Amino acid sequence: MYVAVKGGETAIDNAHRLMAEERRGAPATPELSLDQIAGQLGLAVDRVMTEGSVYDRELAALALKQAQGDVVEAVFLLRAYRTTLPRFGASEPLDTAAMAIRRRISSAFKDLPGGQVLGPTYDYTHRLLDFALAEGGDPAPAALAPEPLDAAMPRVADVLGQQGLIEDNPAGDESPGDLTRQPLNFPAGRDLRLQNLARGDEGFLLALAYSSQRGYGNTHPFAGEIRMGNVAVELVPEELGFAIEIGEIAVTECQMINQFKGSKTRPPQFTRGYGLAFGRSERKAMAMALVDRSLRAGELGEDATSPVQDEEFVLAHSDSVEASGFVQHLKLPHYVDFQSELELIRRLRAGKEAAE
Amino acid sequence: MPPAETEFRRRWMGVLAKAAPAEIAAAWHRLASPPAYALLRRPEIGLVMVRGRAGGDGGAFNLGEMTVTRCSVRLPSGIVGHAWVAGRAPAHAERAAVIDALLQQGDATLGPEIDRLEALQAERRTLAARKAAATRVDFFTMVRGED
Structure with a gap:
């Protein structure tokens, strides 16, 4: 009906x-x-x-x-x-090693070239509500060091990577897949996984990352490096044929380094998980890096037994727009569906009563 | 275009793109007279897919998009200027495209203008780097009992 x-x-x-x-x-x-x-x-x-x-x-x-x-x-x-805007093209891949650093820490290496730079952070605050903020008023100005940070701030993992103790990042396709242009198929390459995770809901990824730490797919992670700051975006306009900078964006990058016992083809070494997010999104970048590493279970010959290692489970449920759309569509009228189910229940009950 | 000229142009296009809109407006108003030009491609807002690399230096992946405004102009001399600037900034892109064309034409007053814009950007970068440097941790080792 x-x-x-x-x-x-x-x-x-x-x-x-x-x-x-x-x-x-x-x-x-x-x-x-x-x-x-x-x-x-x-x-x-x-x-x-x-x-x-x-x-x-x-x-x-x-x-x-x-x-x-x-x-x-x-x-x-x-x-x-x-969806209302045209796509002009794609940038050159960001060079995060050349970032203008505002924060850069490592929990694995104390003495890293360039130092541990806390930047603006809520770490080490007491998480006590600050009622002075409720009153308003200007804060004390930020402290200024006499000299700026070192211009060269190498990525920590690259420093250790030179000794072969950390895996190299595998080179990949220079024209990566794009989830906004083609549907996601499985198995997905790391390019599509990283794009999916970068867009993914922070709460979902945070919970998955947490599950991996609690034993559902053990990752044995260290925060090799977290850095936040501005990076230049370059692209090659067709009419010019050479790369130009079009601006700077703030990003947060997280390099997790993870214990790896080795496999038939690979020596024991540290492996990596990677997180990258727009702006100051540290929790997101860390969660992304843990989930990225977990999703490499198959590639590294690890048993994939936990949800966080299940590519289809993770990638198909990470998007908050899809998830909230499908959950919230239940608010739309389902009068006819419900009516038919109601009829069915009534008939089943009538049948059961008749049989008794 | 010879490599040296390409390098000059790369620099000024980057400086123009990264300038604050108010700084571009100020540079524009310092021009001797409003230049005559025709719009080849009116300022157009769109998206550029920003790419990253797995692990920072591995295979490329698509991180997410950013808004970008592009514009192309032609001077009466026939010289064409282009601009690509981050954000939704039609006036910024149009002025940057005109200045790009004037610079190619060899407008002598604009060189110092680019230097000035670049110096402002360097100043901002240095200020941010000094604030960050004030939060750098100086470790000191505690004297251990057994020594």
């Missing part, structure tokens, strides 16, 4: 007007500007850019404002917006 349902238009319009009024909050309170969101809720902006997969602070701030701070909804808005 098919029942055409009409009549919701006015209710929907009014629901959206009500939502707009609630989003605005008390009219006597000044409205949030995009500059305020981009400047003062910067880590939320970074997360929306990373998972929305578009680096544009202003757009991400607008998405957060429109979504009343609901990050997953904001990610959806940004993803929807990107």
